[in-house]
Amino acid sequence: MLSQISESKMHLIRVGLASAWLLLIASLFYDPISHHLTASINLFSPFRAARECVLVQGKCLDILQPYPIGMRIFWGIVIPSAIMILLVCGHETWRRICPLYFLSQIPRALGLKPRLNIHNNTWLVHHHLYLQFLLLFIGITSRILFINSHRILLGGFLLFTIASAIGVVYLYGGRSWCHYICPFGIVQIILTGPRGLLGSEAHQTPTASITQSMCRITDPLTGQEKPACMSCKSPCLDIDAERSYWEQLTKSGRKFIHYGYLGLVVGYVVYYYLYAGNWTYYFSGVWSHEANQLSSLLNPGFYISGQPIFIPKLMAAPLILGVCIVLAYLLGIKLEKAYKGYLKRRNSEIPPEQVLHRLFSIWTFAAFNVFFMYGGRPEILRFPVILQLLFNGLVVGVSTLWLARTWNRSVQDYTQESLAQKLARKLKKFPVDWSPCLDNRGLEALKANQIYILAQVLPLVTEQSRKMVYKGVIKEAIQSNNFKVYPGLDLWEWLRQQVGLTQLEHDAILREIQSENLGKGDGNDGEYRIRTEIGRPTRDISDRTQIRSPKPSHPRAGI
Numbered sequence: 001m002l003s004q005i006s007e008s009k010m011h012l013i014r015v016g017l018a019s020a021w022l023l024l025i026a027s028l029f030y031d032p033i034s035h036h037l038t039a040s041i042n043l044f045s046p047f048r049a050a051r052e053c054v055l056v057q058g059k060c061l062d063i064l065q066p067y068p069i070g071m072r073i074f075w076g077i078v079i080p081s082a083i084m085i086l087l088v089c090g091h092e093t094w095r096r097i098c099p100l101y102f103l104s105q106i107p108r109a110l111g112l113k114p115r116l117n118i119h120n121n122t123w124l125v126h127h128h129l130y131l132q133f134l135l136l137f138i139g140i141t142s143r144i145l146f147i148n149s150h151r152i153l154l155g156g157f158l159l160f161t162i163a164s165a166i167g168v169v170y171l172y173g174g175r176s177w178c179h180y181i182c183p184f185g186i187v188q189i190i191l192t193g194p195r196g197l198l199g200s201e202a203h204q205t206p207t208a209s210i211t212q213s214m215c216r217i218t219d220p221l222t223g224q225e226k227p228a229c230m231s232c233k234s235p236c237l238d239i240d241a242e243r244s245y246w247e248q249l250t251k252s253g254r255k256f257i258h259y260g261y262l263g264l265v266v267g268y269v270v271y272y273y274l275y276a277g278n279w280t281y282y283f284s285g286v287w288s289h290e291a292n293q294l295s296s297l298l299n300p301g302f303y304i305s306g307q308p309i310f311i312p313k314l315m316a317a318p319l320i321l322g323v324c325i326v327l328a329y330l331l332g333i334k335l336e337k338a339y340k341g342y343l344k345r346r347n348s349e350i351p352p353e354q355v356l357h358r359l360f361s362i363w364t365f366a367a368f369n370v371f372f373m374y375g376g377r378p379e380i381l382r383f384p385v386i387l388q389l390l391f392n393g394l395v396v397g398v399s400t401l402w403l404a405r406t407w408n409r410s411v412q413d414y415t416q417e418s419l420a421q422k423l424a425r426k427l428k429k430f431p432v433d434w435s436p437c438l439d440n441r442g443l444e445a446l447k448a449n450q451i452y453i454l455a456q457v458l459p460l461v462t463e464q465s466r467k468m469v470y471k472g473v474i475k476e477a478i479q480s481n482n483f484k485v486y487p488g489l490d491l492w493e494w495l496r497q498q499v500g501l502t503q504l505e506h507d508a509i510l511r512e513i514q515s516e517n518l519g520k521g522d523g524n525d526g527e528y529r530i531r532t533e534i535g536r537p538t539r540d541i542s543d544r545t546q547i548r549s550p551k552p553s554h555p556r557a558g559i
Contacts, residue, residue: 003092003200007225009084010096018099024078026068029156031068038289039066046382047072054284057303059077067289071149075288080376082184083191087368088386088398090196091188093242095178104165118180118232120219121172128180129253133260135527137321140268144317145297149290173230175215189237190261190364194357194409196247197402202240203418206425207476213238225466245409249353249360252336256329258360262367263328267321274320275313277303285378333361354410357370365403369395419495422473470499471509 037047047069053060112491119125147154155218168177178185195201202211210216210227215238218227218363229236230356237243247255266544272282281287283316300308311319372395380391473495496506 003096003202003210003214005096005217007218011218013097014099014102017097018102020077021099023156027068027070028151028158030499031070034069035066038113047557052284054280054286055278056203056281057308057403058277058306061243061282061286062291063289065291068151071151071154071288072285073150074154076285076379077284080372082503083187083368083371084197084398086188086191087364087402088197090212090236091192092196092199092212093447094188095175095238098178100162100165100182101175101178103162104169104175105509106175107170112170112238114171114230116168116171118172118174118176124180126252128184129251129257131255131418132181132183132186132280133253135181137188137264137318137325139183139265141321142320144268144271145314146294148287149293172232174230175238176232179233179237186261189245191368192241192245193361193364193402193406194242194414195406196241197405199241201242201417203242203414204421206421211239234336246414247352249356255332255356258363258384259329259332260325260365261328262332262370263325264321265367265370266328267324269323269370272400273315274302274304278391282374283377283381288378328363332363335359357409358407361403361406365399368399393520400482417474419477422476423469425476466499467501467505467509470501470506471512474509475513 037044037045039045040048042048054063081092124131142157147157165182167178168181169175176247192199202209205211214236215227215228215230218224219226229239235247237244269282272287273279276282290357297314298312299311301319302309336355339359340352342357343355380388383391416444496503501509
């Protein structure tokens, strides 16, 4: 959504947000002002303390004392706002405004080069999803036990997080913190899905464009933006979120973190009820300024049906979170199998990746709505009822629109749209006025299927022109390193049929591409080789793209 705003403007926005965040952190250590806003006698303040009795394990809490509002702002406004931005605007907006990302780039701003290569840390590269989810679990548990209402501990926790982000980027450079360590990165992956509700589509842009939240700098000589990518991760969520989504859909740990995230959200909100014995404790927001949070660590962790259960809170909170995570994961696996069985009985040919995608989408929809049933609710409940209802409608509305937009999305759609854009760029190079047959529209206004229909009339131009277009699309797709055909799938056979070439013509074109690039010599960056054997599988023998022989079924292309 913000991908086309200049880096200089976004830099100013990030400076402002980072400054506000640091000011909020400073207020956790020293705030002589805001406690006046929470005094119960201040009738004009929306932050004033309520006079009602809030029961926790059968006892009224003292909630009349004034308190600084930094904790309430962070938990009740900042965190819910970030969650809403992710689903509605996509990860690209959050990545470009995230104050933690901005502060993590201090080493780069100082001109410090990375000390290590992130790709040499193979464990982190392959298992970072588990690490990020573990850190998220530790963070949520720590919130319940230690930092919900303890200002000094929360301030120290946030400063430690900032220092960790700076340290990781100092070691590995790029956005290594965002991609491999940041616990909130898990939330970004889950809530964005293939694309945010208002997110941009990187695969629809010309090759070599600066897309989404891609790392970029402003050239001091020309004033123009240029990429500053360090290849710290491939495929990169910041360059093309949808490509990253489809390519890592079956990555190790993906199911666990996606299904488990819903359990983490449910476990967090349920624990407040199990601990206090009622929902009033959570909805009052008193937990954000509770005076004795640390002293209650060894108190009974559960209070059910008026009876305390003597499992210390220190153990009860992580226990409930862990149980909910496991249950959500097992439920997701079970529903996945049930859905596959249902499709099999219906003789539906939906591929396994699409089944997984749809289950993930349902889990995201559920997690988002469960969060906003509770997340930020203590602040929302202070507004008039009509505004509360409008907010509830907004939450349900945007999540439903996101689900409807995402449900039928597939890797085939993504790949065909990507190739359609490449095909359109090749067609523009011909001295043909297409507007009379396009109702005076340009090629860029056509949808993917319309571009393919147009490609089928290429014989009306010349036979040679049609082959040139086909060859150009293949070369651009391979050179851009944007496509990887999944085993058993055939991207080029599908494209060949759309353009109307024979298998022999396809093989001849591949031989031409092979001979052209082998002539460049070995070792050139971006070089690729293609081996063609008529009647046998044709494939790129580099690790970039593989092309398989034709199959009669409907092909499904990956990225």
